[in-house]
Amino acid sequence: MTAASDTLDPSPARAVPLKRQLRRAERRKNLLFMALILPLAVFVLASFVLPIGSLLQRSIANPEVHDNLPETLELLDDWSGEGLPDEAAFVALARELGAARGTPAIADIAKRLNREQPGLRSLVMRSARALPLAEGTPAQDGLIGIDERWRDPVIWETIKRAGSPTTGFYLLGAIDRTIADGGEIVKLPKEEAIYLDVLVRTFEMSVIVTVACLLLGFPLAYLMATLPVRHANTLMILVLLPFWTSVLVRVAAWIVILQNEGLVNKLLMWLGATDAPIRLLFNRTGVYIAMVHILLPFMVLPLYSVMKGISPVYMRAAVSLGCPPFSSFWKIYFPLTMPGIAAGSLLVFIVCMGFYITPALLGGPGDQMISYFIAFYTNQAVNWGMAAALSAVLLAATLVLYALYTRYLGGNAVNKIR
Amino acid sequence: MPTQALAGGHTAAAHENADVLVSFSHVQKTYDGDTLIVKDLNLDIRRGEFLTLLGPSGSGKTTCLMMLAGFETPTSGEIRLAGQVINKLPPYKRNIGMVFQNYALFPHMTVLENLRFPLAVRKHPAAEIDAKVKRALGMVQLGGFENRYPQQLSGGQQQRIALARALVFDPQLVLMDEPLGALDKQLREHMQLEIKHIHQSLGVTFVFVTHDQGEALTMSDRIAVFNHGVIQQIDTPATLYEHPANAFVANFIGENNALAGHVMATANDISTVSLGDGNVLAARTGDAGGPGSPVIVSIRPERVRLAKPDTPPHSRLAARVIEQIYLGDHIRLRMQVSGCENFTMKTPISKLDRCPNAGETVDIELSPEHLLALAPPPSA
DSSP states (O other), X not given: OHHHHHHTOOOHHHHHHHHHHHHHHHHHHHHHHHHHHHHHHHHHIIIIIHHHHHHHHHHHBOHHHXXXXXXXXXXXXXXXXXXXXXXXXXXXXXXXXXXXXXSHHHHHHHHHHHHHSTTHHHHHHHHHHHOSOOTTOOHHHHHXXXXXXXXXXXXXXXXXXXXXXXXXXXXXXXXXXXXOTTSOEEEOOTTTOOXXXXXXXXXXXXXXXXXXXXXXXXXXXXXXXXSOHHHHHHHHHHHXXXXXXXXXXXXXXXXXXXXXXXXXXXXXXXXXXXXXXXXXXXXXXXXXXXXXXXXXXXXXXXHHHHHHTSXXXXXXXXXXXXXXXXXXXXXXXXXXXXXXXXXXXXXXXXXXXXXXXXXXXXSOGGGOOHHHHHHIIIIISOOHHHXXXXXXXXXXXXXHHXXXXXXXXXXXXXXXXX | OHHHHHHHHHHHHHTTGGGEEEEEEEEEEESSSXXXXXXXXXXXXXXXXXXXXXXXXXXXXXXXXXXXXXXSOOSEEEEEETTEEOTTSOGGGSOEEEEOTTOOOOTTSOHHHHHHHHHHHTTOOHHHHHHHHHHHHHHTTOTXXXXXXXXXXXXXXXXXXXXXXXXXXXXXXXXXXXXXXXXXXXXXXXXXXXXXXXXXXXXXXXXXXXXXXXXXXXXXXXEEEEETTEEXXXXXXXXXXXXXXXXXXXXXXXXXXXXXXXXXXXXXXXXXXXXXXXXXXXXXXXXXXXXXXXXXXXXXXXXXXXXXXXXXXXXEEEEEEEEEEEOSSEEEEEEEETTEEEEEEEEEGGGOSSOOOTTOEEEEXXXXXXXXXXXXXXXX
16 A cells, blocks of 8 residues: 555656656657667668659659750740740850750750650751851841741740740640640540550459459468468468569460460360460460469468458357358358458559569560550650659559558458457 | 266156257267267256256367257267257257357447347348347347447457347257356356346256356256266256265365275265274265275365364364464365365354364364265276
8 A cells, every 4th residue: 555655656746757757768768669660761761762752753854945944944934925035035045055055955955845846856956056156146037047937936935835844744644635735734636545545454454363363362261271270381382382483484484384385275275175276375364364373372361361360160150140151151251351352452453553574575565554664664765754654643543542442441341350 | 976877867857858958868979080079978958947067178068069059960879959850950050049158249240230140140020130139138238239349348248249149039049158268257257147047037948068166056057067078967056066976076066175095884875984094984975885995085175163072983083283274254274184184174263162273183073974985086
């Protein structure tokens, strides 16, 4: 009694130091924890947050005109847009174009302006070649002398528009939209609009692969969860085996197995199921087979861990209450596996959305997913803006999906079961 | 002898056959083909009774319950429910309510959905379902908890919902597999009485499995004591306690003092026993053998008294007090008696004129009607 009231003595003289002591003790603990995760935090920041941030920044960056013609743009800010800009703007443009001559910057400017209005590349290149102007010539006359088109106010309007430091051009392009001359957002013509189709195709293939993984993985996980531990471990090794070989090796193996003279076709022909070899490679079928194979463990493992935690007594209880075994499975066991189904499906789906190498090697041109185009713009077309914009769209789609998951299947559903 | 007890129980029940709801005859169960978990089980469960299967773990009591529920099939023998052989009847067709050890309430369903489940499976009309669920919730005093999830309830509340779910579809038989094991002592004692009262008000047959003898004594109409897959004795709590059939039952139920010796003579149901140190005692003959056979005389601690001047010599033993334990309402004396170091005497304080101190030697009285001569257990 006395000992207890001693330690809990509420006298103000002791209460304050006690609280301070507690805070100090906790602060030391918190600092220790922070120190422990510091290396990881730095690594994640340097290798993940910063690159993604800079990538997203690139999807709206518009540096070509803005960085190379700064003075011209500043003078054009004061220009009303009616008639030609004043002599000072011509002087600045002539000087800045002349400075860029012979450097990669001039090509960047020409390319960027040509995208706004076809034909401007030749205007820029031709003008740059003829610069600098002869001493004493007024810049306006000089430039118009090089090319009559400098007399057209629309050209100047275009330069002004292309000079904004940011642009929605790439992001709009990634969803098949563009900015018309008037500034309003319009759909791209049919022959140029491909990315929405690619996005839909990416979703569609991801859904199909996820469903296939679920249909194949659920019975396997259930078997593993109900078998004695020794047998379950053997099965687990078989499930994990694909993890131990590289994706490239496995894709190459599928090429060998699925080709026209491959194992599968020979077996089918020997069984008499088909007369001629079935095309399994370089179409959707091959891509699906290989993707399901690669992603199956991502489905089985979360399912297994959830199923392992479901006590068999629930099924017994359902049966004892008069529910036949199969119906008990659907009404009791299956709902209890929902957190596993949701986690596995989300994992497979998100990994699917970013698949690149498998469709690239096993699929035809019509089977490429969005990552293929990101790689194309990064490696071949060297259009970082477009690559970044497509990545941003992919990231946004993934985040939306994740938000839906946590809203409808995450937190609440899982808590309910735990 | 176990067989004696079994035969008694079996034939006694046989001629009141209309009252028998479940009967096990010659049921055996083995899981591995080598050892029998249940050996030749013969048991009649009477309609409306509260029967407890009591025994240490591995004694076969739970297996017996699971065979009745239909989750295990007997290796041989027959189980009848209301006259029908149910060996091959799947559990969901048996209409037996069951309360599991950890309640097994469906975690993804509310209390209401849990209780509706057995009725919905049976396709009862909605109005009837609602009425029955309401009645069942009222019975366990949890009206108003319909929309909670099981993990939002305390252990005792989950226990009651599990009971309500096992009763809501009006089964003729309710099985309980150590349902109170997870509760703390106070709540457990409260639930024991509550379950007993529910049983009395419903008149449904209850079969209850436990390893807690106090629980069994509190709740049961009859108790079947299991050991090594055999029913050792099946009787009312009072009979089990006062007239245990063998040394196992005597030791398993309640406290017991055991003194080893040999039978000298047997007459009129009284055995004269010579203890190891030459003292002679008279005791009721339990399952002890004839003259010359080894025997254990057993007596409950509360039946031991300090000797009075008129105590006859064959009921009197010298005892040296080793320890005095004060327990408020009574006192326990641990003493050394006839070579046994752990002989205990338990007596209310009001019955003692003077309490012997540790180290003192006193005479104690062991009257023949409370002493029981039993055959030593086979392993001893």
